[in-house]
Amino acid sequence: MTATHAFTTTEAAICYTARLIEDDRLYFVAIGGPPLLAILLARRLRGADIAYVVEDGTIAPRMPIPTPAFMIGAGLASSRAVAWTDMNTVDFHAGLGYIDCGVLAAVQVDEFGNFNSTFTGGCYDRPERRFGGPGGANEIASLCWRTVLLTRLERRKFVKKLDFSSSPGYLDGTPGARERAGLPPETGPWRVVTERAIFGFDEATRRMKLLAVAPWSSIDDVLGDMQFTPLIAERVESLPPPSEAELDALRADIDPMGRTIGGDWIHLAGDGDSLQRIVVEPAAGT
């Protein structure tokens, strides 16, 4: 690692998520955005043909990289697939249990992994900030065996109470809560990935549990940016920052147009466990 090292919060979350992607699984992702970029990054770094389905019915495409501009409206995003179906068909496949893991972005998340992508502030009819809506996240988070959520570590995002629960985590955390709401058993959120910490969920209580923290951060630093206090793993792992190889692949090969340059720039200095965060500043365009 060089003496100084800089990446954005979004790039970090994409790189960490890519490390969690397994080669022989089937994933469900939205058409554009960080979750898809994480899968493309995992493919690029490992040369593996990691399969995913998209809500528009595209099954296992081999989207070329660099990714096309405006992916959501580009035919290239569906290219070299094994099948072009439709939304109900891929949701059937998820309902049957074929899809191992959904990878999703969240606006707000609570301690049981329920999340919001609808609005913040105000009320439903008069929101302070309205977002696109649950989209396909509700069905993906309900039907896939596991769900990985990407978000930023901020107090307004890790909340005690969601402004709106768009998609299910472990609901109120009681045993069988998802089943009582009509969701398939043995499903639920598995990891929540941020730029400086990764969380899992406790099997008994279903509460969020801190698993890994970046060496340039600390447990206190992480907890200070959350409204609720998560469980802490007995041994909290050190979360290596995005490597040169990961950032090079993301920036040069996958996203040279820089759509992952979102959030804040984090500048690091030093080496290994002595890494220090020296500056955090907003990235352009955010």
Added chain:
Amino acid sequence: MPDAAREPLRSIALLDEGDGAYRAPDPDGMRRFVRDEKDRRLVDKRMSEQDAVARFVHDGDYVSYDTNVWRRGPASLMREIIRQRRRSLWLAAKFSAHDATLLTAGGCVSDIDVGWMEVGRVINEAMQEGRVRLHEWTNGALAYRHLAGALGVSFLPLRYVGGTDVFRMSGAKLIEDPYTGQPICLVPAVNPDVALIHVNQCDMYGNARIFGPGLAPAETAMASRRVIVSTEEIIDPEEIRKHPGATTLPYYLVDAVVHAPFGGYPGTVPGLYRADLQHLMEFGAAQEQGTMDDYLDKWVFSVSSHTEMLERRVGLQKLHQLRAEETHTEGYYT
């Protein structure tokens, strides 16, 4: 072997229900409409976009479209709806794009069933002023409600929606599954008054072909009382009969066939032309700057038709460029 000890089922427990607004499903009404109003003859259904919208889109209608204005959406039909100043439409925004924004800016919309849609100043202001009501669903639940509508039943069970505020604010119900005894969610069917579907090819009778992935074009067409198809290309009915496996919609579902080359503009029709990103940025800027009236005047009201918009506002050179730059065509027309 039958389970002799089993108690006869006398009732199914309703465990919970949302309190959202939705139109009561009416499968028998749909069947009667189909019996009395839908033409089963092979007749020429080609007509202008003006006639199609005038005849089949009415104030207060529930309108469903497929896919969206960024990709193979019925953009030219949406502009005609704005031009004819339809009011109080209820939209099914299942993986919508800026479609709802466009129609809301045109003053056409009162209600939106939301799966996902582009949200900016137009929707925000319309909500704050109480001009538009949103109803939270999910993309999948909306596609699935169209499937129920297409099956001619009043509801379908599904294993999501439950446990969230989406459930609370929707027309979903949670019941005890009479077969497994486990809780399961039900969602009501939707039978839109009119569907708008942009296709790659269609004959004059309405036999239509869609190439590429879609949201729920077949379910949407089957579920809807009226179906307007806009098509990039009108093809010979004999061509349809040579490749019956390529037909997405059979003729009897379809009420109007509108020939609309570049009907998806400014979005892409994959394999044919790419999206006009410059136009999408112009749309975004107009929304951001509060100049949507100017945008609508330029692209909708100051031109009398889709053809005139293409000729006077987009221009042949741009159209050629959009076609030439859609270089990835594999899988669509081959």
